[in-house]
Amino acid sequence: MSHAFLAPEFLADYSLRTHNTFGFDVRARHAMKIDSVEAAAALCTDKRIANMAQLVLGGGSNIVLTRDFDGVALIVGIAGKRVIAEDDDAWLVEAGAGESWHGFVAWTLAHGMPGLENLALIPGTVGAAPIQNIGAYGLEMGERFERLSAVELATGARVEFDRDACAFGYRDSFFKRAGRGRFMITSVVFRLPKAWTPRAGYADIARVLDAATQCDAQAIFNAVIAVRRAKLPDWTVLGNAGSFFKNPVVSAQAFDALRAREPGVVSYPQADGQVKLAAGWLIDQCGWKGRGIGGAAVHDRQALVLVNRGGATGAQVLELAEAIKRDVLARFDVELEMEPVAL
Incomplete structure (x- = not known):
């Protein structure tokens, strides 16, 4: 590297x-x-x-x-992609932190190593992926993560982090909290299992795959791209940071109380008994879709995405986000949390 x-x-x-x-x-x-x-x-x-x-x-x-x-x-801008090891069960694949995430996912598939296809078209670099523990359509990056290399900026020490040290959570990691600003990630190693199984349970993805002749990793990759392009704005055309809010997770008791008031609430039961709510639905119900403050606005097709319609400032985006959070809290008694970091 x-x-x-x-x-x-x-x-x-x-x-x-x-x-x-x-x-x-x-x-x-x-x-x-x-x-x-x-x-x-x-x-x-x-x-x-x-x-x-x-x-x-x-x-x-x-x-x-x-x-x-x-x-x-x-x-x-650290570049490079390579297979560093292989056994009967998996490939270990390393990528430089400056590599395009989507380009890296496409490269793994082109070389016959599936496993990351559900994370296609997520913007950003390989080095940023562990910080956010990016995820989409039933897969989190942490599930395929092996280790990463980083440099401690204050000392120049080269440090290796395994999965436990990264402390991955839902769109979260050590690097967003205690490690923020202390390290520069230089490369990431992924374990891609050879016993591949499709993750195609999301309705939008399944709908696209129904029209396909086969359900292999490339088909899922193509389906994810098609769905993301249909639902999400291209940041090179309309500035945005993808999903702006985390989908909030509430207790079963809180969910039952919410559903009694809002029977149509969109939700996803979690393995631990809690319930994940669709933040986009909550925002949409508060009437924010398409509305904005100055050049900052809620996307007119996906309420989870805030966009720069032209000339927006970061302060305007944060003002808009706070207004949305207040309305969602007032109506649903649910607190939204931003995904991006504000500086």
Whole structure:
């Protein structure tokens, strides 16, 4: 994953517009593009950035930038994809943190290694995937995760994290909490089982597959892409960060009380007895679909997605999010939680 080390260029007054999927027009006082593990490890001794605030950025698909960043933005561009081991049960596949997530998923399928197809077309980079523990259509990244390598920014130490150390939760991990800002992920290793079984239970995916001649991993990959394109805006056309709120999970008792008041509530029973609610349905019922504040708006086809209709600021997106949260809490007594990190 590494090559001969060259000190990264030190860029001044750097636009982050293309480094966040909302397309907010904010700038960093400085930026450095990190394309090797050696470059990441050397940051702690780089006098150019001594005592400077640091912001690690991948694809910027899970961030709301509310203002210019008075520090150095570290743009992760570490590339590379390879099979590092194989046994009778699985392939171990490593990807550099700067690789496109969707491109990596497509690459695994093209090389006959299924298992990540349900996570097709999720924006962002491989290195960001463990931070968010991305998931979609019945699969979470953590289920396929083996380990990751990272650099501790303050010391330059190279550290390896296994699944337990990552402390994955629902759209959550150690790196979103205690580890936030401390580490730069440099590569991730996935275990892709050879005993492949389809995850095709979601109604939208099953509907597309019904029209297909076969249900293999490629068919599921294609179905996921078709469904996501039909339901979600393309961030390169209409800035967004995908699903903006987590689907809230409530106790069975709280759900029974809610269903008594709202018989049509969309829900998904969980293995532990709790119930997951569809945040998009809650928001839609509060009349927010298509509405906005300034350039920030709720998407007119999917209420779970907030968009930049043009010229929106991060502050406007957060103002809109808070208004939505207040309305959902008032009507349903359910608190919504943002997926993206606000800075």
